[in-house]
Amino acid sequence: MCLGIPGQVIEIQDPVRKLGLVDIGGVRRITNLMCVVDEDHPIESCVGAWVLVHVGFAMSRIDPDEAQRTLDLLREMGDLQSELQTIEGKGTS
Amino acid sequence: MRFVSEFRDPATGKKVLQQIEQQLRQLGHDASHPLKIMEVCGGHTHTIFKFGLEGMLPPSIELVHGPGCPVCVLPVGRLDDAIAIASQPDVIFTTFGDTLRVPGSQKSLLQCKAEGADIRTVYSPTDALSLARQHPQKKVVFFGIGFETTAPATALTLLQAREEAVSNFSVFCNHITIIPTLEAILADPSLRIDGFLGPGHVTMVIGLEPYTFVCDVHKKPFVISGFEPLDVLQSLVMLLEQFRQGRCFVENQYKRLVQPQGNRVAQQAMQTVFEAREHFEWRGLGSIPHSGLRLREAFSAFDAEKHFAIPAQQVADPKACQCGDVLKGAIKPWQCKVFGTACTPETPIGACMVSSEGACAAYYNYGRLSTSRKLEATR
Numbered sequence: 504m505c506l507g508i509p510g511q512v513i514e515i516q517d518p519v520r521k522l523g524l525v526d527i528g529g530v531r532r533i534t535n536l537m538c539v540v541d542e543d544h545p546i547e548s549c550v551g552a553w554v555l556v557h558v559g560f561a562m563s564r565i566d567p568d569e570a571q572r573t574l575d576l577l578r579e580m581g582d583l584q585s586e587l588q589t590i591e592g593k594g595t596s
Numbered sequence: 597m598r599f600v601s602e603f604r605d606p607a608t609g610k611k612v613l614q615q616i617e618q619q620l621r622q623l624g625h626d627a628s629h630p631l632k633i634m635e636v637c638g639g640h641t642h643t644i645f646k647f648g649l650e651g652m653l654p655p656s657i658e659l660v661h662g663p664g665c666p667v668c669v670l671p672v673g674r675l676d677d678a679i680a681i682a683s684q685p686d687v688i689f690t691t692f693g694d695t696l697r698v699p700g701s702q703k704s705l706l707q708c709k710a711e712g713a714d715i716r717t718v719y720s721p722t723d724a725l726s727l728a729r730q731h732p733q734k735k736v737v738f739f740g741i742g743f744e745t746t747a748p749a750t751a752l753t754l755l756q757a758r759e760e761a762v763s764n765f766s767v768f769c770n771h772i773t774i775i776p777t778l779e780a781i782l783a784d785p786s787l788r789i790d791g792f793l794g795p796g797h798v799t800m801v802i803g804l805e806p807y808t809f810v811c812d813v814h815k816k817p818f819v820i821s822g823f824e825p826l827d828v829l830q831s832l833v834m835l836l837e838q839f840r841q842g843r844c845f846v847e848n849q850y851k852r853l854v855q856p857q858g859n860r861v862a863q864q865a866m867q868t869v870f871e872a873r874e875h876f877e878w879r880g881l882g883s884i885p886h887s888g889l890r891l892r893e894a895f896s897a898f899d900a901e902k903h904f905a906i907p908a909q910q911v912a913d914p915k916a917c918q919c920g921d922v923l924k925g926a927i928k929p930w931q932c933k934v935f936g937t938a939c940t941p942e943t944p945i946g947a948c949m950v951s952s953e954g955a956c957a958a959y960y961n962y963g964r965l966s967t968s969r970k971l972e973a974t975r
């Protein structure tokens with residue numbers, strides 16, 4: 504029940520009630536976009552955006568740049584680890 | 597799926613695990629005195645078991661599974677109340693699927709449904725509101741449960757119901773909040789926890805600021821974590837780095853989703869609709885002050901507790917049940933006397949066995965039992 508799932512907004516269906524069609528892993532569902540809309544992010548700007556959907560509501564926009572930064576950090580961590588192992592003489596390369 | 601599969605890459609995971617091992621060595625932790633990290637949220641418990649992280653981590657770190665599964669902590673008495681509402685004539689009782697099997701004192705909602713009550717599983721509170729519009733002659737009740745992740749959805753649905761003046765819709769409100777829960781855990785002197793993995797999705801709603809007391813007052817590092825395995829591992833690295841630096845602060849690993857200030861729309865909706873109860877009873881943990889939410893007076897027309905006669909009894913947990921100790925992280929699920937014998941997902945005694953986010957069900961379903969026992973034996 505607590506699992507939120509990433510989805511992509513396909514189209515706006517009701518701009519007044521802030522409802523949009525969201526593709527969640529291939530399943531399309533009408534989703535309430537109220538929590539991801541404000542002055543800086545009008546409803547039209549939602550189309551194409553990735554959001555976290557939880558019990559029928561988009562609760563947050565997913566920031567692709569931040570996602571990339573997290574992945575880069577993780578990979579760097581991995582690279583650093585290989586290097587340290589080489590220094591410690593445990594590495595294969 | 598985008599934003600999911602990238603965070604499950606096993607090769608990267610392996611390297612991050614090596615880093616964790618090295619950090620733990622540097623910190624001087626070993627199997628005889630492991631570093632204890634509590635994951636507060638049931639979503640993390642689920643990830644940890646589903647991907648077998650517990651078995652991959654060195655024995656010098658121990659993950660303590662916290663109370664953050666709202667289905668698990670629903671007390672027997674509230675379930676009896678839900679069943680009492682669902683059993684009344686002309687009621688359509690709507691609920692998320694995972695509450696169906698939670699045992700009440702006499703029966704579960706599932707048994708109540710088998711006996712003829714109109715109980716329907718919904719995905720969203722808005723589905724419950726739609727049912728109310730479709731069946732004006734029925735009374736549609738939504739079983740509102742969950743932390744601040746789910747509470748805004750209930751609040752926004754109630755605002756919608758009020759705007760449309762839907763008069764046959766009400767909510768049986770059992771929403772709970774994370775901060776009083778953390779306060780209760782931290783106030784328990786018997787508990788030794790070194791740091792926390794913070795609940796990513798609750799934080800996307802409430803923001804980072806409410807957790808500062810964990811660091812300022814209790815001196816425990818707190819890292820808000822995403823729910824994929826690489827998120828959890830990276831958060832552990834961040835926690836370990838704080839220990840290494842001798843520092844302690846609220847850090848955010850889940851930046852792709854969590855804004856420092858949280859979600860204002862969701863916060864405002866909750867503020868408008870709910871207020872804190874003086875006390876709320878938790879399964880296994882007893883009463884925790886200000887941990888539960890109820891509808892404000894202005895929404896009493898939508899409050900199921902005001903419309904239906906409910907027993908509202910405090911019912912003691914079953915004797916055999918050690919859910920409280922599991923929820924506090926005092927024992928591992930398999931140390932409960934009835935684990936896997938009298939208590940299984942098919943015949944749950946305690947609620948931790950019912951929900952897939954419950955620690956007992958996670959141990960049971962993902963067969964980590966043997967790994968955990970082996971680990972325990974090395975300690």
Ligand code: SF4
Pocket residue numbers: 916917918919920922929932933934935936939944945946947948949950956
């Ligand atoms: S095994 Fe069953 S009774 Fe024991 S703690 Fe787990 S859920 Fe509760």
